[in-house]
Amino acid sequence: xxxxxxxxxxxxxxxxxxxxxxxxxxxxxxxxxxxxxxxxxxxxxxxxxxxxxxxxxxxxxxxxxxxxxxxxxxxxxxxxxxxxxxxxxxxxxxxxxxxxxxxxxxxxxxxxxxxxxxxxxxxxxxxxxxxxxxxxxxxxxxxxxxxxxxxxxxxxxxxxxxxxxxxxxxxxxxxxxxxxxxxxxxxxxxxx
Amino acid sequence: xxxxxxxxxxxxxxxxxxxxxxxxxxxxxxxxxxxxxxxxxxxxxxxxxxxxxxxxxxxxxxxxxxxxxxxxxxxxxxxxxxxxxxxxxxxxxxxxxxxxxxxxxxxxxxxxxxxxxxxxxxxxxxxxxxxxxxxxxxxxxxxxxxxxxxxxxxxxxxxxxxxxxxxxxxxxxxxxxxxxxxxxxxxxxxxxxxxxxxxxxxxxxxxxxxxxxxxxxxxxxxxxxxxxxxxxxxxxxxxxxxxxxxxxxxxxxxxxxxxxxxxxxxxxxxxxxxxxxxxxxxxxxxxxxxxxxxxxxxxxxxxxxxxxxxxxxxxxxxxxxxxxxxxxxxxxxxxxxxxxxx
Numbered sequence: 001x002x003x004x005x006x007x008x009x010x011x012x013x014x015x016x017x018x019x020x021x022x023x024x025x026x027x028x029x030x031x032x033x034x035x036x037x038x039x040x041x042x043x044x045x046x047x048x049x050x051x052x053x054x055x056x057x058x059x060x061x062x063x064x065x066x067x068x069x070x071x072x073x074x075x076x077x078x079x080x081x082x083x084x085x086x087x088x089x090x091x092x093x094x095x096x097x098x099x100x101x102x103x104x105x106x107x108x109x110x111x112x113x114x115x116x117x118x119x120x121x122x123x124x125x126x127x128x129x130x131x132x133x134x135x136x137x138x139x140x141x142x143x144x145x146x147x148x149x150x151x152x153x154x155x156x157x158x159x160x161x162x163x164x165x166x167x168x169x170x171x172x173x174x175x176x177x178x179x180x181x182x183x184x185x186x187x188x189x190x191x192x
Numbered sequence: 193x194x195x196x197x198x199x200x201x202x203x204x205x206x207x208x209x210x211x212x213x214x215x216x217x218x219x220x221x222x223x224x225x226x227x228x229x230x231x232x233x234x235x236x237x238x239x240x241x242x243x244x245x246x247x248x249x250x251x252x253x254x255x256x257x258x259x260x261x262x263x264x265x266x267x268x269x270x271x272x273x274x275x276x277x278x279x280x281x282x283x284x285x286x287x288x289x290x291x292x293x294x295x296x297x298x299x300x301x302x303x304x305x306x307x308x309x310x311x312x313x314x315x316x317x318x319x320x321x322x323x324x325x326x327x328x329x330x331x332x333x334x335x336x337x338x339x340x341x342x343x344x345x346x347x348x349x350x351x352x353x354x355x356x357x358x359x360x361x362x363x364x365x366x367x368x369x370x371x372x373x374x375x376x377x378x379x380x381x382x383x384x385x386x387x388x389x390x391x392x393x394x395x396x397x398x399x400x401x402x403x404x405x406x407x408x409x410x411x412x413x414x415x416x417x418x419x420x421x422x423x424x425x426x427x428x429x430x431x432x433x434x435x436x437x438x439x440x441x442x443x444x445x446x447x448x449x450x451x452x453x454x455x456x457x458x459x460x461x462x463x464x465x466x467x468x469x470x471x472x473x474x475x476x477x478x479x480x481x482x483x484x485x486x487x488x489x490x491x492x493x494x495x496x497x498x499x500x501x502x503x504x505x506x507x508x509x510x511x512x513x514x515x516x517x518x519x520x521x522x523x524x525x526x527x528x529x530x531x532x533x534x
Contacts, residue, residue: 084372
């Protein structure tokens, strides 16, 4: 490096970062590129890159390409790949890590799946419980307003059969839960 | 005989959308000698959504439930005292995974406990044993006790046993079983007298929230499962998870419209099938809340379910006078043609 050149800030490689942000051992380095994961994946056909491909891209430090791909957001979290992986790579956990990382720099350009998660946890963070009717109507109105008509019979069925609550339920220990969540988020940030 | 006592985590789905699962679980508890104590003021496990956004906070909110369960342990000195039973597969997976990861990752356990402390709680990893309801019924109660309760065998009913993905998977269970081809639900349903279909898709994923994210992806997974059951001439799919039930039952008509298909496969919970085999009343078991009508299938075993209130009486025709002349059938003739159909 030429003298006087600005020093490059130390940064974790993309691979190290993915591993560090995954709880326990991700075993990402153990991947032998066999493709069992993609072959087992129920939504693999709709992914821009199969899990095997994504792991090779992570090792090649292709940060933006990985984080802008729809792959993690199309993971249905069924753990089929995880139990079948001959190298015991914690694939589902890595997909969750990639989802979280893709939101930091707004790499993934579709908001449909991230918004669903955000709306879901918003109910949990304010009431302590999930609220299906609120979540579905909120999400559909924003992302698929015409879809409301397509599933109108289902909605009416769910309501007449008493399977939809009209008001969310709030737990008693909401104040405590909020403190727990706030503390966890604070710890997570200091970890970064 | 003393009852086996467990802590019980119903989860958000069982409060409303899957209330039938909760009702039927409670209904079979008595005859099986099981007692469930709901843990105090539990919160949502976060499903697959919370962890998609926040790692530590997602484990912390799950651990809050484990902490509540540890405080709530029924002190009857039995092996089941620290068992926490979850009927929902997603809750089961989240609770057991959180406990396992806290046991194996001390850094995670420490941070989760720092977060819990902010709410005046703490959790010692390993102090609660998380179990799915199917596991408790199959392994703690056992087939001989179950058989002894059967008064109305499900004879002649073809059922597709559907485990779904989350209870079958990732080595989080203490009792090792095949993650791709478990047989405990098959055996249980056989015990009840049903004809059990060898269902190849038994541990395939129902798609979870995918219907809301990408219709094509979500509906295709639902189609495969419903078609799979129909191909094997199953009268119904029997499930152990509220998310699977919601996808296969409530979204079945939307899936049919999407693919221009006409599948009609009702989806009931294994606890409802147990209750029926024990001679219990269909309404007590929450039967009738499913959107794909299960009555024709249940008629095979002589179970009558009262029709939903809105279906009573023929629909009124507004344009009766002005409509094109169409042959009108008497009710008896109509019924006769229906019966004549294969």
